[in-house]
Amino acid sequence: MDGIALKSAERDSVTAEILSQLADAGFALAGICDAKPIDRPHAFAAWLAEGHHGQMHYLAKHVSKRVDPSQLVEDAKSIICVADCYSDGKPDERRVDHERHGRIARYARGRDYHRVLRERLEPIAQSLRLRFPGERFRVCVDTAPIAERDHAVRAGLGRIGKHTLLIGDHGVGSWLVLGEIVTTLHLTPTPSRDGDPCGSCTRCIDACPTQAIEPWKVKAERCISYLTIEHEGEPAEWFRNRADDWLFGCDACIEACPHSQWTLRARETPIRSDYAATHGSFELDAVARWTEEERINLGLSEVLLRASLASWKRNAELLVRKQA
Ligand code: SF4
Ligand code: SF4
Structure with a gap:
């Protein structure tokens, strides 16, 4: 009907x-x-x-x-x-004992x-x-x-x-x-807001470790989020020292953006407990030694399980080599 x-x-x-x-x-x-x-x-x-x-x-x-x-x-x-x-x-703490850890993008830290x-x-x-x-x-x-x-x-x-x-x-x-x-139900649209939120700012472009961003265009094939999660196989040679400390995903462009800072208003934004971090980073040497059984039984969310064992190990080994 x-x-x-x-x-x-x-x-x-x-x-x-x-x-x-x-x-x-x-x-x-x-x-x-x-x-x-x-x-x-x-x-x-x-x-x-x-x-x-x-x-x-x-x-x-x-x-x-x-x-x-x-x-x-x-x-x-x-x-x-x-x-x-x-x-x-809120910025991640970067302590000395974290040097051998790789970070997880914030969206993937909780449920x-x-x-x-x-x-x-x-x-x-x-x-x-x-x-x-x-x-x-x-x-x-x-x-x-x-x-x-x-x-x-x-x-x-x-x-x-x-x-x-x-x-x-x-x-x-x-x-x-x-x-x-x-x-298919016809509802009343809510008003949208016009205008460019960026002006002359280029902070995200400058902060991107792999120069993946042009204004309003991300070359996903250069993006750490893509390269650590979606890309299977060996990374391109140019990427070997460019992943910063990102093991799974990357938040660098959001971290740099003035709209996404840890301001008083941001702290007042309600955030569901579902998103509380259970995995904010992993020890690189441990990841490099993971077996498939361990990857499956660690209690990782489906988001984190999206990366194959081979991808996790590749990402960890890249960071270990970079930090060596
Ligand atoms: S997620 Fe990281 S690598 Fe990708 S565009 Fe943003 S800063 Fe660049
Ligand atoms: S950092 Fe934020 S405000 Fe600045 S150019 Fe990028 S998206 Fe726009």
Whole structure:
């Protein structure tokens, strides 16, 4: 059964109820946008054509769905966008006894964010399915080809910085993981904020250890996040001394950004206990000795398990050699 279009006043009221539910569910940011194609599909196509996705061949699949959400959910009208803040940006301590450790990017230090977001989005989607049985509601948390940052900007969650990440206002910065509900239900969009959050700043570009960033473009094939997690096999020769102290992922561009500093406002941002660090770093020699059984039985989150044993060992050995 197809859904019945809500009248304007009812649409506003349902939208307000959904936003209230999202706030009660503890999302740091939430908003709604129309399910329109993204504004610059050609930029994504050009980025792919230049090979910046490296071995992430899945990005080159389902491009039409990625740029047009109505191809992901037929007749999609709206996208409910949410973000969790996983860090206040407090700098990591760098003690002498940490020299033989490699750091984990902050998003991966606690529980798997896919689960943390999904277990709060699914009940909201399910309540909407029961209330609007003729409509469809698809929850996406990195599990579907969707241009999540573009939609988050349209929904008013923040703006995109030169490092290509979403920057939330009010001290939230870019310590954000995103989720969506794509729906055929027509809701009222929330206002977006225009403007460039960067001005003449180039701190993220200057801080990137591998020169992966051009303004509003990241060459993923040069990015430590990609090279330590997604890339299989030996790294390119140029990368051998460039990973700084990152064992899994990299936060250098966010750490450098003035919007993501450990300010009083950032410290007041509610951060769910799910994201509290269980693994902030690992001892490099230990990782280099891991067996597959140990990797599986260490209690790593699914996010950390994404890197194969060979990748963990390769990353550890690169840092050991660099620190030797
Ligand atoms: S995550 Fe690290 S390597 Fe990647 S763009 Fe940011 S600073 Fe550069
Ligand atoms: S560091 Fe500066 S240039 Fe980079 S995203 Fe932040 S404000 Fe923009």
